[in-house]
Amino acid sequence: MSSTNVNADISPSPWAISTRLTVLYIGSATLILLLIGFYLYQSLANTLAQDNKQFLLQEIQLLRSVLQEQPPNLERLADEQSEGVDLPTGGYYSRILDKSGHSLSETPGMDALPVASQFPVLSGKLETKETIQTIVDGRSFMLMTASSKTSSQHTIQIGLDISHEAALLSKYRTNLGWAIFVGLFFSSIAAVLVARRGLNPLTEMTRHIEGITATQLHAQLDPARYPKELFALAFAFNAMLSRLSNSFNQLTQFSADLAHELRTPINNLMGESEVALSRPRSADEYQQILESNLEEYGRLSQIIETLLFLARAENTEIALHKTRLDGRAELEAACSYLEALAEEHGVRLSCQGQGFLLADAQLLKRVLSNLLLNAIQHTPAGGEICSSIQTTDDGTAFITVKDSGCGISAEHLPKLFDRFYRVTSARSEVGTGLGLAIIKSIMDLHGGKVIISSVVGQGTLVTLRFAVANPMIDCERLEIG
Numbered sequence: 001m002s003s004t005n006v007n008a009d010i011s012p013s014p015w016a017i018s019t020r021l022t023v024l025y026i027g028s029a030t031l032i033l034l035l036i037g038f039y040l041y042q043s044l045a046n047t048l049a050q051d052n053k054q055f056l057l058q059e060i061q062l063l064r065s066v067l068q069e070q071p072p073n074l075e076r077l078a079d080e081q082s083e084g085v086d087l088p089t090g091g092y093y094s095r096i097l098d099k100s101g102h103s104l105s106e107t108p109g110m111d112a113l114p115v116a117s118q119f120p121v122l123s124g125k126l127e128t129k130e131t132i133q134t135i136v137d138g139r140s141f142m143l144m145t146a147s148s149k150t151s152s153q154h155t156i157q158i159g160l161d162i163s164h165e166a167a168l169l170s171k172y173r174t175n176l177g178w179a180i181f182v183g184l185f186f187s188s189i190a191a192v193l194v195a196r197r198g199l200n201p202l203t204e205m206t207r208h209i210e211g212i213t214a215t216q217l218h219a220q221l222d223p224a225r226y227p228k229e230l231f232a233l234a235f236a237f238n239a240m241l242s243r244l245s246n247s248f249n250q251l252t253q254f255s256a257d258l259a260h261e262l263r264t265p266i267n268n269l270m271g272e273s274e275v276a277l278s279r280p281r282s283a284d285e286y287q288q289i290l291e292s293n294l295e296e297y298g299r300l301s302q303i304i305e306t307l308l309f310l311a312r313a314e315n316t317e318i319a320l321h322k323t324r325l326d327g328r329a330e331l332e333a334a335c336s337y338l339e340a341l342a343e344e345h346g347v348r349l350s351c352q353g354q355g356f357l358l359a360d361a362q363l364l365k366r367v368l369s370n371l372l373l374n375a376i377q378h379t380p381a382g383g384e385i386c387s388s389i390q391t392t393d394d395g396t397a398f399i400t401v402k403d404s405g406c407g408i409s410a411e412h413l414p415k416l417f418d419r420f421y422r423v424t425s426a427r428s429e430v431g432t433g434l435g436l437a438i439i440k441s442i443m444d445l446h447g448g449k450v451i452i453s454s455v456v457g458q459g460t461l462v463t464l465r466f467a468v469a470n471p472m473i474d475c476e477r478l479e480i481g
Contacts (some may be wrong), residue, residue: 017202018195025191026184033180033187039234041173048165052142053130056092056158060128060146063094063156074105081107094158096148104154119143119157130164130365139163187263201226205234217245232435250418257420257433261303306434310419313441320360320445327355327389334368335387338376346381352388357397357466371401371462378460379405399464408454414420416452439464 059080066077081094093113095106113135120129122145130144141159148154205221212219220241223234276289312318330352335342335349342349342377349372354398357364368387375385383404391397408416412423420433443450447467454460 018192018199021195021198022188022191025194026188029187029191030184033183034088037176037180041169041176044172045169048162048169049142052160052162052165053144056142056144057128059092059094059154059158060144063096063158064146064148064150066155067096067156069148077105081105092158092160094156097155097157099153101155108218113141113159119145119159120188120452121145122147122155156322201230205237209237212241214248217241217248217334249379249426254419258307259302261420261433262300265299268296269293299420303434306438307419310434310437310441313438313445320363322358322360322446324356325359325361325364327357327391328353330364330368331387331389332360334365334372337369339450340384341373342376345379346383347374347376347379348384350384350386352386353390355389355391355397357389357391357399359446359466363445367442367464368399368401369441370439371464374435375401375403375405375460375462383459397466399466400461402459402461404459407456407458408452408460409456413454415432417450 033061034449060078062234063077066073066080077096081096093110095110096104118135119134120131120143122129127149128144130142132140133143134140139161141161142162143157143159146156146158148156162230207217208221209251209315218241220238222235223231223238226234259271272289272292277284281289309318331351334349339349360367372385379385385401387399388398389397408423415421416423416436419437421436422433436450440450443464449465449467451463451465453463
């Protein structure tokens with residue numbers, strides 16, 4: 001399935017980042033503006049209410065002063081009560097009740113305004129108490145009841161017309177609502193523009209990534225062009241491109257090498273077959289041709305089996321059967337197996353050290369055989385190959401194979417584990433170039449490591465490190481098994 005079809009099957013989230021940022025911005029702006037509007041409205045309403053209350057308390061204090069006179073000056077009391085009736089901003093009215101609740105004196109027209117029952121009733125030790133009431137004609141009044149603080153226990157009822165302030169608050173509330181609405185409208189527009197502007201670097205990065213193909217893996221992002229939040233992403237993407245580029249180059253080289261390795265024996269088979277068919281031949285000649293072809297078939301089979309082994313090893317499909325092995329015995333067995341070949345090349349094999357390790361016996365034999373075979377092939381006659389084993393206190397085992405061969409220059413060392421890689425480009429060289437790749441795969445399966453150091457003209461040292469995290473536990477497990 002192509003990537004286009006995959007993308008078509010996957011539906012993106014309906015909430016794009018720009019949409020989320022816009023919604024969050026508008027939501028935040030709405031909450032902030034509403035809180036500010038509520039605070040402003042309540043501040044104005046409380047200020048007006050406090051002013052009105054102070055005004056009524058001052059008037060009550062004047063009426064108390066008159067009532068404290070003995071006897072109360074009713075004419076002066078009437079004058080005080082009539083002073084606030086005709087104020088342009090809304091008059092105030094008052095009523096004086098005696099102890100039995102009968103009106104002693106009241107502002108003219110008081111009976112047409114809030115009735116006595118609408119005034120708050122004093123209870124307990126309260127000297128004043130106020131409330132807001134709306135009468136039938138729609139006017140609003142702040143009503144306050146106060147005691148006279150005199151021995152005759154008069155009650156003062158005073159009402160302030162606050163209709164103009166109620167209208168002012170209503171208009172202020174309407175204006176505030178419109179201001180919030182207009183503010184939210186422009187905030188929404190700003191949110192959309194800011195979200196789009198803020199995501200421009202991400203859009204640019206996406207456009208750049210969409211343009212990268214397999215032949216443009218070198219087209220990396222410039223982290224300096226992106227904001228701090230995308231800086232690390234750009235670096236990570238460049239690192240991924242580098243890894244992909246290396247893998248792609250290795251895969252391309254591997255494909256070319258594999259094609260070359262397979263083409264040589266196939267060409268040999270075709271050539272020999274064509275020569276054999278060019279004229280009638282004897283039975284011995286046909287037998288020689290078949291034997292030669294069989295060698296080429298064997299070579300092809302070895303390459304295929306090795307590649308299959310490497311593929312299974314990379315996918316960890318190979319089951320390990322780790323056992324506690326005597327490293328010295330394994331080295332001696334490998335040397336004994338290749339002793340005849342070493343003598344043929346005039347190379348001497350030797351073993352040193354003592355130690356045990358946990359490994360798969362068959363795979364360890366393959367590793368040691370590959371190492372020794374490779375050392376024999378690159379060691380001149382009269383040379384020596386010394387293999388040894390040693391263990392550390394934590395149970396880690398080290399197997400080394402050191403030859404006195406021609407050595408390998410430093411530029412080749414990092415590539416020695418690549419498949420089909422050879423130090424020399426000659427294809428006629430013995431081997432398929434897969435030996436060290438197999439060794440590395442087997443060591444990876446064991447959780448170990450292989451290290452190669454070499455000096456040109458002095459030889460090569462290969463070190464295998466078999467790690468044992470807890471040798472006591474492993475040994476106990478083996479003994480129980």
